[in-house]
Amino acid sequence: MMLLQMLTAVVVLMLTMAGxxxxxxxxxxxxxxxxxxxxFREDGGNSACKCCASRHICQTQ
Incomplete structure (x- = not known):
């Protein structure tokens, strides 16, 4: 039973990562x-600029 729970957890984590x-x-x-x-802004990028939401072009500083 413990092995089944561990395998289920591993599968769920892998599916989450793939998602x-x-x-x-x-x-x-x-x-x-x-x-x-x-x-495109990767994770950890500047999230203060929301060009699509505000419908304007961002100015680079």
């Missing part, structure tokens, strides 16, 4: 098809 990578790829594809929204 997150899929979401990142979808975002990259969206950015490539919508360049007016500004550059």
């Amino acid at each position: 997150w990578l899929s979401v990142q790829q979808l975002y990259r594809n969206f950015e490539k098809n919508n360049p007016e929204c500004g550059p």
Whole structure:
């Protein structure tokens, strides 16, 4: 029973990781098809700039 729980946890974690990578790829594809929204920002990037939400072009400093 303990082995089954451990294997289930590993599978759930792997599926979660694969899902997150899929979401990142979808975002990259969206950015490539919508360049007016500004550059792709990886995790930990500057999240203060929300070009698509505010419908303006960000000014680089």
